[in-house]
Amino acid sequence: MIFIIDSLNLREHADIVKDMFRLRKRVFADRLGWDVQISQGMERDRFDDLDPAHVVSVDDEGRVVGCMRLLQTTGPHMLSDVFSSILDGEPPLRSATLWEATRFCVDTDRLVSGRARNSIAYVTSEVMIGAFEFAMSAGVTDAVAVIDPVMDRVLKRSGNAPQGYVGTPKPMGKVTALAALMDCSEERVKRIRDFAGIYHDVTQPQTVIA
Template sequence: MQTTTLSFANMHNHGELFANMLRARRELFIVLNKWALPEAMGMEFDQYDTPASRWIVVHDEEGRVMAGNRLTPTTAKCGIYSYMIRDAQRGLLDTIPAHLLYAEAPVSDTIWESSRLFVSHDVPAHLRRRVHATLISEIAVASRALGATQCLTLLNANWPRWAARVGVGMKAMGPVMEIEGIDNQVVAMDFAAQLH
């Protein structure tokens, strides 16, 4: 199992890995979850897949994607969009409730957003926990390298069950909300303690 943090500056060094990650996102989010998301050429994407973002991919030696995640700076701007959680709060996204945070969405060099977190559906059950922990660990490493002390993410509200297992401090930043039949919650992952 390997992890790679992709950017527009380095993706050319990793062959089909970026495209494979977008294909895996399509398979999970569009085909299996039936989410109405943009797609082209068998890949899922949205307005946040820009040069400002980074993508963490857990994969095998052949480039088969096991898990992935996107990191976007909370300072990002692309047309009317910034980052997913903030744009939902601003009423720009009709699929995520605007009341997802207790306070105003932050804009800070030290806070990034983690989104599109997934573990591929075909990862065997006996490996899923390890793959998930590897992904979270690499999110911490990549976030710290980018100068982030915190990542905001919209997660399944069952996060308290597994947060301690992955060794990252997490706290709720908004209420539990039902989105497409699943309870979700915005959570802050705190990487400040790991900076030392």
């Protein structure tokens, strides 16, 4: 199930948000070895203080198993302030109808392979559906995301291929970073739903039949 958490309901979902930051720590610091800020077992950065929206997947036991951060591009964001070299000297993208998607991750320790509800592919698709549908409801037409080649292949396989790229790929630590553009559209959401077999409202709990 997907929770959309922003400044309006942050207190209501404080425990979920803490678990989300713990997942980010396990993925980005422990597994990927990124140079990120860790405090009290949680990974946070300065962009989390700019009132982003968090798209969080929670499993049937109430555990956070996936997440993504959505941030407006009209102010500071990672492509403009951290990964600006990708832009080759061009000005950063800024628009009220363009959001940046970052900090996407899933809990590969708790999720399985295949396409079942507790699979990596299912949760990845669920987060993407939740993010695009929420963005469209807010009047957002496009998204930009800094990704690596592995994520680029994942997006292409799951009906969520980028419609284009900004700037040129640049080495970032152990990986190559790309700035991918994606439209927020019903057609894109349909492709992701068809790939994953997800046709329900992802923000509503589903009955599990034994």
